[in-house]
Amino acid sequence: MRSFVQALIRRKIALAGALVLLVILALALFAPLIAPHDPMGLDPTVRLQGPTARHWFGTDHFGRDIFSRVVYGARLTMVCGLGVVLYSVCLGILIGMLSGYFRHVGFVAMRLIDVVMSFPPLLLALALLAILGAGLSNVILAVGVTYLTRTARIIFGLTLKIKEEAFVEATRSIGSSSLRILARHILPNLLSPVIVQATFTSAFSLLNMAALDFLGVGVPPQIPSWRNMISEGRVYITRAPGVLLFPGFFIVLTVLSFNLVGDVLRDKLDPRFRDQFSGVRR
Amino acid sequence: MLKYMLKRLLSMIPTFLLASILVFSFMHLMPGDPAGVMLGDSATPEQVQVLREAMGFDRPLYVQFLRWFGGMLQGDLGNSIFFHKPVLRVIRDRAEVSLFIACLSMALIVLIGIPIGMVSAIRYNSVADQTFSAASMLAASMPTFWLGLNLMLIFSVVLGWLPSSGFPSVVESGNLANLKYLVLPCVTLAAPNSALIIRLTRASMLDVLREGYVTTARAKGLSELGVTLKHVFRNSLITVISVVGFTFVGLASGTVVTETVFSLPGIGRLVVESVLRRDYPMIQGVILIVAVAYMLINLLIDYGYTFLDPRIRIT
Numbered sequence: 387m388r389s390f391v392q393a394l395i396r397r398k399i400a401l402a403g404a405l406v407l408l409v410i411l412a413l414a415l416f417a418p419l420i421a422p423h424d425p426m427g428l429d430p431t432v433r434l435q436g437p438t439a440r441h442w443f444g445t446d447h448f449g450r451d452i453f454s455r456v457v458y459g460a461r462l463t464m465v466c467g468l469g470v471v472l473y474s475v476c477l478g479i480l481i482g483m484l485s486g487y488f489r490h491v492g493f494v495a496m497r498l499i500d501v502v503m504s505f506p507p508l509l510l511a512l513a514l515l516a517i518l519g520a521g522l523s524n525v526i527l528a529v530g531v532t533y534l535t536r537t538a539r540i541i542f543g544l545t546l547k548i549k550e551e552a553f554v555e556a557t558r559s560i561g562s563s564s565l566r567i568l569a570r571h572i573l574p575n576l577l578s579p580v581i582v583q584a585t586f587t588s589a590f591s592l593l594n595m596a597a598l599d600f601l602g603v604g605v606p607p608q609i610p611s612w613r614n615m616i617s618e619g620r621v622y623i624t625r626a627p628g629v630l631l632f633p634g635f636f637i638v639l640t641v642l643s644f645n646l647v648g649d650v651l652r653d654k655l656d657p658r659f660r661d662q663f664s665g666v667r668r
Numbered sequence: 669m670l671k672y673m674l675k676r677l678l679s680m681i682p683t684f685l686l687a688s689i690l691v692f693s694f695m696h697l698m699p700g701d702p703a704g705v706m707l708g709d710s711a712t713p714e715q716v717q718v719l720r721e722a723m724g725f726d727r728p729l730y731v732q733f734l735r736w737f738g739g740m741l742q743g744d745l746g747n748s749i750f751f752h753k754p755v756l757r758v759i760r761d762r763a764e765v766s767l768f769i770a771c772l773s774m775a776l777i778v779l780i781g782i783p784i785g786m787v788s789a790i791r792y793n794s795v796a797d798q799t800f801s802a803a804s805m806l807a808a809s810m811p812t813f814w815l816g817l818n819l820m821l822i823f824s825v826v827l828g829w830l831p832s833s834g835f836p837s838v839v840e841s842g843n844l845a846n847l848k849y850l851v852l853p854c855v856t857l858a859a860p861n862s863a864l865i866i867r868l869t870r871a872s873m874l875d876v877l878r879e880g881y882v883t884t885a886r887a888k889g890l891s892e893l894g895v896t897l898k899h900v901f902r903n904s905l906i907t908v909i910s911v912v913g914f915t916f917v918g919l920a921s922g923t924v925v926t927e928t929v930f931s932l933p934g935i936g937r938l939v940v941e942s943v944l945r946r947d948y949p950m951i952q953g954v955i956l957i958v959a960v961a962y963m964l965i966n967l968l969i970d971y972g973y974t975f976l977d978p979r980i981r982i983t
Contacts (some may be wrong), residue, residue: 415970501686504959504966508921509939513955516943517697589809596811597925601940620817624825634814642809 390588399525403646413460424449425458425610437628444628446619452632455610459633460600462522462611463592463640469526470533471584478537479580483568486545496542499535507532508597510613515603524605529594533587541576548572585648589641596637612637669974676970681965684858688740691956692733694948745953750945756951758938761895763870765835765934769926770855770919776858777865777915782908784862785869786899804863809898812922815874816856816929833931853926861918865911874908876900909972916965920958 400424413420418588428450443452480541485492502510507529514528549572550553598604604633606613619629703719720726724735727808745755780824788797811840811942824832835849876882877900885895923936929939942950 407891497686501690504683504687504962505955506917506958506962508924509955512692512924512939512943513951516946516948516951517694529782581790593809593811594921597813598895600811600813600925601928603943616814616817623817623821624981627821630814630817630821634811634818636805637814638810641811642806645805645809660943 399651400646401641402590406643407500407647408635409641410460410640410659411464413665414464415462417458419623420457422557423454425450425454429455443632446615446622446626446627446629452615452628455615456460456632456636457611458610459612459636462463462605462609465559466522466595466605467588467592467644469523470530470595471587473526474533474591475537475580477582478534478583479573479576481534482538482628483540483572486542487549487564487568487572492546495538502531502535503539506525508594511594511598511602512603515598520606522605522609525595525598528567529591529598532594533591537576537580537583537587544576544579545572548575558579581650582652585644585651589644592637592641604620672974673971676967680967681964684960688735688737688956688958691952691983692736692950694955695727696714696732707788718725740956742744745751747954748947748950750942750950755949759935759954759957762923762935763981764934765927765932766923766936767845767852768850769857769923769934772850773857773919773922774853774912774915776854777862780858780861781865782869782934785908786901787895788866789873789877792877797870800866804866806872807859808863809868810860811859812856812925813929815857815964816926817857819856820929821850833882835932849930849932849935853930853932856929857919857922857926861915861922864918865908867913868911869904869937872904874933875898876903879903900976906973907974909969912965912969920962970972 426496443456446452446455485495510532511525511528512533515524518524518528519658523541537604549567554567554571556573562570595604597612599611600617602617605611615633616630619626619633623630691756703716703723703725707715707719722733727735736746743756747753748755748758748864751758788800791797820832823830830851831849836843836846852969882895884897885899886892890898920936924939925936926932927934927936928940939951939954941947942954
């Protein structure tokens with residue numbers, strides 16, 4: 387941990403990324419304290435205004451304060467990012483480890499993963515949402531499937547390698563059960579690549595979820611999110627470009643920060659697996 | 669060589685079969701009766717029953733699958749519920765824009781991405797390298813639709829240089845000038861995907877530059893350009909070719925968004941419209957075709973590898 391902090395400080399741009407993520411987390415946690423206006427509060431007298439002293443980022447087509455909506459939008463971004471990471475990483479580790487350790491499970495699981503990976507992520511998510519219906523948890527589920535298979539693939543490869551190592555052989559020879567070997571000896575060795583994978587998953591899942599919201603099949607529009615602010619406001623971009631610029635800027639900032647931190651983490655934790663992460667991206 | 673190619677071709681069959689089963693189950697996984705969902709809440713039970721029988725939903729699942737699969741092998745993917753036309757014909761009508769966008773963007777991506785990646789690797793850690801790295805990181809972090817809307821705002825609305833939406837057919841009118849409608853969509857689509865190629869070309873060239881045979885080539889007095897083109901570029905091409913596969917995935921996802929932003933009548937928009945209309949045969953058809961195209965591209969890429977690197981044939 388200490389060496390990671392040192393690496394962050396050495397790469398100033400990545401440090402900036404980490405700080406941005408902390409600020410966005412703070413926005414999400416303390417939204418009611420930070421937002422100057424009610425994010426849902428309509429005021430038809432101030433529709434589509436540019437930035438003013440009262441409305442820092444201007445107002446949208448219902449006269450709602452864009453800054454307050456951006457602050458509240460951070461909540462949804464964090465919940466979505468965290469949701470996809472938790473679900474895809476946990477299941478990915480489980481499937482990947484079992485497939486790598488037990489050969490027959492691995493054969494079947496990897497064929498299935500091949501099939502899932504032959505569908506472009508956004509199309510797969512669209513098809514799943516057509517079946518499941520819209521809604522926050524369904525969006526997380528649909529977007530996470532892609533990253534689940536990717537994590538499982540990487541963990542599968544690493545487990546195959548680690549289970550041949552001498553220390554695993556030694557543990558097996560003193561009679562440890564498979565469960566014990568997996569949990570106590572293989573899992574701890576997988577943690578660093580998993581952390582790296584989680585950072586990139588956050589970045590790319592946010593982009594995919596943004597696309598789904600934009601297409602109108604994502605999170606319901608009444609919840610303020612950066613993505614549907616852009617989607618709703620795009621008709622008015624000529625009159626008030628703020629509805630497009632500010633929420634979009636925050637999406638770019640968040641994704642960029644995850645990428646920057648991810649790069650440092652990868653270089654620090656796992657130079658060996660560099661290629662595996664820089665390859666498949668979206 | 670031929671044996672490897674045949675083996676690789678045959679290995680596609682199980683993946684294709686599993687993919688078809690998966691796509692077929694999409695329709696049957698949804699809660700409730702598919703016919704009821706298609707007709708909506710206002711349908712009478714009699715109407716639902718008529719559609720069930722017409723679509724064959726009352727038969728056992730395996731019979732339905734075999735009928736669908738058999739039809740598919742003969743090029744029949746069923747009829748669209750919304751258009752009342754064969755799925756394949758609707759896709760064919762919409763294919764022009766999507767194919768144009770895909771090919772032009774791919775050309776842009778390769779022409780921008782590979783040279784910049786090469787320069788970054790050769791001038792490692794220079795100002796140029798750092799600028800390109802920062803720019804590609806930024807491009808990869810932008811949502812496609814946001815970039816598209818911004819480009820539209822600048823180049824169509826403010827400057828008035830390019831049209832903002834729509835696409836009059838080039839094939840029907842024979843007017844190549846209509847391609848100007850695709851400039852903004854292609855740039856939108858190419859930007860994030862070129863970022864990926866820049867990073868990969870740079871990384872793979874840096875790896876090759878550290879190899880012993882590059883030092884040998886330099887030691888025997890070959891010019892730097894000669895070393896780069898003959899030894900480094902050729903050997904890093906393997907990684908770059910595999911990127912074409914990833915890029916295809918990026919393009920397939922990207923067109924869905926780009927066609928919606930620029931209101932283009934392509935396949936990507938068709939998917940979104942079909943999802944919103946719950947036109948399941950249409951969704952099934954498009955997704956299956958995209959998946960098959962992806963499998964075929966991967967097959968061609970694997971064949972490409974064997975030409976570039978004979979070692980792969982042996983292993």
